[in-house]
Amino acid sequence: MAKLTLLENCGNSPKSTFLQELNIAFAEGNVAFISSSVTEDIVWNMIGDKMIQGKEDFVNALERMKATKTQELILKSIITHGKEGAANGEMILENGEKYAFCDVYEFSNAKGSVIKTITSYVIEVK
Numbered sequence: 001m002a003k004l005t006l007l008e009n010c011g012n013s014p015k016s017t018f019l020q021e022l023n024i025a026f027a028e029g030n031v032a033f034i035s036s037s038v039t040e041d042i043v044w045n046m047i048g049d050k051m052i053q054g055k056e057d058f059v060n061a062l063e064r065m066k067a068t069k070t071q072e073l074i075l076k077s078i079i080t081h082g083k084e085g086a087a088n089g090e091m092i093l094e095n096g097e098k099y100a101f102c103d104v105y106e107f108s109n110a111k112g113s114v115i116k117t118i119t120s121y122v123i124e125v126k
Helices: 014-028 031-035 055-065
Strands: 003-006 038-046 050-053 070-081 084-093 098-107 115-125
Touching (some): 003 014, 014 098, 031 055, 038 055, 050 055
Parallel strands (some): 003 070, 038 115
Antiparallel strands (some): 038 050, 070 084, 084 098
16 A cells, blocks of 8 residues: 555545545555446546546556556645535655646536546646
């Protein structure tokens, strides 16, 4: 398991806790948890890279990402309101590469914890 650093404002509501767990699942390569948390018509827009549409392509992308091991996940903030949420932080990979990220989520409805869209902004930190 990757080292996990959470700042105080992460996890103060059910949706915030869910997004914290989702980000941990990404860091750990937990495809089962992530895939059970999205709609069949999920859209994942990785700004400047690619767009993935549909659960099958989404799961395939997650499986390919499992080969990249995370050394540390730092969650700086998680914000949620209604059908939307966002998380930002940093990931440090086992090879020493460091990335800052912000993921913006749209849930299928205001009360649920199933994600309809993810927009990811990722920048390598040198």
